Amino acid sequence: MPKLKINFWLLGILFFIFLLRLPSFFEPHWYGDEEIYLVLGEMMRRGAVLYRDIWDNKTPLLYVIYAISPTLLWAKLSATAAVLGTITGVFYLFKKSYIAALLTGTLLSLPILEGTIANAELYFTLPITLGAIMIWQRRNGFWIGVLAAIAFLLKVPAILDFAGLGLAMALIKFEPRKIISMAVGFIVPVVAVFGYFALNHALGDFVTAAFSQNASYVSVDSGPLSKLSNPLFIKGIILAFGSGLLAFSYRRKLISAELLFLGLWFGFSLYGALLSNRPYRHYLLQIVPPAVLLFTYLVAHLRQYMILNTLYIILLVVLARSFVGAFALEPRSYYQNFFNYISEREAWTDYASYFDPRTLNGYAAAQYIIQNTNPSNSIFVWGDTASIYDLSDRPAATKFIQAHHLTTIPASNYNLIMERLVKFQPKIIAVTRPVQFPFPSLEDFLAKDYCLAAKFGSIYLYQNFSPVTPPPWSPEPI
Secondary structure, rough: OOOOOOOHHHHHHHHHHHHHHHHHHHHOOOOHHHHHHHHHHHHHHHHHEEOEEOOOOOOOHEEEEEEEEOHHHHHHEEEEEEEEHHHHHHHOOOOHHHHHHEEEEEHOOHHHHOOOOOOOOHHHHHHHHHHHEEEEEEOHHHHHHHHHHHHHHHHHHHHHHHHHHHHHHHHHOOOOHHHHHHHHHHHHHHHHHHHHHOOOOHHHHHHHHHHHHHHHHOOOOOOOOOOOOHHHHHHHHHHHHHHHHHHHHHHOOOOOOOHHHHHHHHHHHHHOOOOOOOOOHHHHHHHHHHHHHHHHHHHHHHOOOOHHHHHHHHHHHHHHHOOOOOOOOOOHHHHHHHHHHOOOOOOOHHHHHHHHOOHHHHHHHHHHHHHHOOOOOEEEOOOOOHHHHHHHOOOOOOOOHHHHHHOOOHHHHHHHHHHHHHOOOOHHHHEEOOOOOOOHHHHHHHHOEEEEEEOOOOOOEEEOOOOOOOOOOOOOOO
């Protein structure tokens, strides 16, 4: 039996990244996206069918991960596990680069790129990196397709990484049977997911939420998709030109197969990360593995690819500057805040307020709800404070838990919300004021059947003191 070799240097890097991510395990409920995912995970555990009974605009696998244990600690731990897996994959992809592993883990973990938040990007980099390994090593195409499906079901832009990787594979050695098996591996789980929602009478809602609403969301700041001036088309033209140039250079033996592979992966991944014009820094997490691997490869072949090195550095600088104004926590203050808290130099209230001054309002509102309702009472939140659902552990009265959910789908859904509110009479309705998205029917409903019970900062709590009808799903966690 061969002796197991332990790579202590790699273990050291993994342990360092774990320590780098450790403060995220103590974060309060403050970040909107995580709170939405937690609400959906909890409602799925209560028996609600995703998209039909509870709504968000991403593909379903992220919510399934959150539903395993809808707690913030589980979200942070599972995201950390995915990051550690990605680091390991990056290390073993080519020549066991410790620098690439360390850079990848650091960039995926620092708050400067929102790496402490358990968004989909941290999860789907793992199947993408594993898929890259299998493609480079020319492994079984079916399982590559399965990995592509997993990444796609975590978030749609992830499929673009596999498009770049697949193109590289075809250019290096065209194997029709492998491409067909990859397609089958991708289609089987995706069709199974479509089948699940069809059986649960949620197929239309699934397609609308995960695909058509996503397209609307992407195009909001990009202009009409039909116009050639749309940034998506311009970026696509640049991607096509760059890909063609790489393919031509490889055919002329001007670049290596490794550079073609990494260049196409990075290019398609970057297109996916920039699919929306919104400058959210966590979108850049998608490009970290190919960007780091391409960087380390070009540096290792500095003399051979001097011009490419220069162009690549310029590209990274331009990319970084375009996200300068985007929200992000500053790493130094983030870790200082954590050390002050665990060393008892500051109170929990000060620690939590660092992330967002409104954080404590959500906690106070949830505490009021806990004290004035029972676990079977549903609530409704109109605004951007989904944390109230999580912290109060009360079921959502309607499928829409965020006001912005209704901005890119038919206005008739306002009527559906009102029908459910009238039918189930949630015990508490929380409204964030000033109201960003006006809802006149809700205001009339509050004036008629509710009274203002409490106010916590911008959160107004309206209470119904009449008997209520519980929602159709189980009121208690399964």
